[in-house]
Amino acid sequence: MLPNKRPDVRLFSLKLIVILAGLLGLAAGNIATAQGEPSHNISDYAVSKLDDFTASMKVIEFSEHEGVKINKDFPLIYKIKGDITVRYKEVNKLRVDGLLGASNATLIVNGTTQYATIPAAHIKTKISLGKEPGKRKTLLDVGMISPGYLAYTEAEFKRTQVVDGVLCAVFRISYQDKSLDTSHRMVWIDPKTHITVKRDEYSQQGKLNATFLYKKPMEVSPGFWFPARIEAYNNEGKKAGVTGYSGIKVNQGLAESVFVQ
Numbered sequence: 001m002l003p004n005k006r007p008d009v010r011l012f013s014l015k016l017i018v019i020l021a022g023l024l025g026l027a028a029g030n031i032a033t034a035q036g037e038p039s040h041n042i043s044d045y046a047v048s049k050l051d052d053f054t055a056s057m058k059v060i061e062f063s064e065h066e067g068v069k070i071n072k073d074f075p076l077i078y079k080i081k082g083d084i085t086v087r088y089k090e091v092n093k094l095r096v097d098g099l100l101g102a103s104n105a106t107l108i109v110n111g112t113t114q115y116a117t118i119p120a121a122h123i124k125t126k127i128s129l130g131k132e133p134g135k136r137k138t139l140l141d142v143g144m145i146s147p148g149y150l151a152y153t154e155a156e157f158k159r160t161q162v163v164d165g166v167l168c169a170v171f172r173i174s175y176q177d178k179s180l181d182t183s184h185r186m187v188w189i190d191p192k193t194h195i196t197v198k199r200d201e202y203s204q205q206g207k208l209n210a211t212f213l214y215k216k217p218m219e220v221s222p223g224f225w226f227p228a229r230i231e232a233y234n235n236e237g238k239k240a241g242v243t244g245y246s247g248i249k250v251n252q253g254l255a256e257s258v259f260v261q
Contacts, residue, residue: 037160038160038167038168038169038189038191039169039191040157040169041157042145042150042155042157042169042171042173042189043147043150045145045169045189045191045194046145046146046147046149046150047139047144047145047146047147047194047224048147049223049224049251050090050139050144050146050224050250050251051089051090051250051251051253051254052087052088052089052090052250052251052252052253052254053087053088053226053248053249053250053251053252054085054086054087054088054247054248054249054252054254055085055086055226055245055246055247055248055249056083056084056085056086056245056246056247057083057084057085057086057243057244057245058082058083058084058243058244058246059078059241059242059243060229060242060243060244061239061241061242062075062078062240062241062242063238063239063240063241064078066233066234066236066238066239066240067232067234067240067241069234069235069236069238069240070209070210070232070234070235070240071209074232074240074241075240075241078241082098082099083098084096084097084098085097085098086245087254087258087259088137088139088142089254089256089258089259090139090146090147090148091111091146091148091151092109092110092111092136092137092138092148093109093110093111093256093259094107094108094109094110094137094259095107095108095258095259096108100118102120103118103119103120103121104118104119104120105117105118106118106261108259108260108261109129109136109137110259110260111136112128112129112130112131112135112136113126113127113128113129114126114127114128114129115260115261117261124261126261131180132180132181133152133153133175133177133180133181134175134181134183140185140187140196140199142214142226142227142230142245143195143196143197143199143212143214143227143230144194144195144196145187145189145194145196152175152176152177153173153174153175153176154173154174154175154176155171155172155173156171156172156173157169157170157171158170158171158172158186161188163188163197163198164197164215166190166192166197167191168188168189168190168191168197168198169188169189169191170186170187170188170189171186171187171189172184172185172186173185173186173187181204182204183201183202183203183204184202184206185199185200185201185202186199186200186202187199187200190217193217193219193225194225195214195217195225195226195227196214197213197214198211198212198213198214199211199212199214207235208235209235210232210233210234210235210240211232211233211235211237212230212231212232212233213230213231213233214227214229214230215227215228215229215230215231216228216229218248220248220249220250221250221251224250226245226248227245228244228245228246229242229243229244229245230242230243230244230245
């Protein structure tokens with residue numbers, strides 16, 4: 001099938017693995033809070049002791065009709081079947097390995113460089129993502145705040161608010177250099193787990209694009225929590241997709257070579 005439709009498959013394959021990284025929704029955190037009122041300093045929620053993690057991801061639920069309302073490429077990731085291996089290393093290094101049909105597919109994002117490989121389709125690319133900070137892959141994609149992420153963003157404490165029975169600290173996060181990216185996000189952080197319980201993503205024009213909910217927190221190592229379930233909703237509040245995570249391992253000493261093609 002690939003040889004007969006190679007141009008279409010090539011385009012679809014490249015878009016698919018790019019979207020895959022954006023859908024990961026990773027999360028975790030470390031927040032030292034005072035008794036009662038959550039800290040108003042986002043640095044208190046940063047995951048300071050996480051160097052890397054490995055996890056298995058699986059698509060649990062998907063609605064293409066609702067997913068395209070987030071963006072036209074959003075549904076592509078949910079067409080991947082089976083387990084997907086996700087590996088992350090600070091700062092901003094991500095590797096995703098999965099199956100596209102019967103073919104292996106690998107996406108690597110290392111800072112602002114992206115590698116994509118699909119051997120069966122003879123695809124092996126290396127491209128620059130440019131200077132836009134919004135194209136970087138960070139722990140916030142899975143619901144955590146890292147010190148590296150705070151180095152080029154700014155956060156404003158807005159209020160405290162209860163989400164799913166948890167009193168959260170709410171912050172508005174934007175990029176320091178507005179000439180590169182004017183988008184922003186609202187995050188609701190659990191002071192106990194440091195997981196971003198909820199995240200609203202806004203476009204460069206200030207329009208709500210999507211909402212992500214991070215659920216079923218697991219303490220996978222002492223003081224480190226990870227959400228076992230991530231739900232994505234469009235700006236109409238309709239569920240677009242659900243992914244599940246298992247087999248999370250942290251601080252395994254992933255080599256730098258893992259994130260280079």
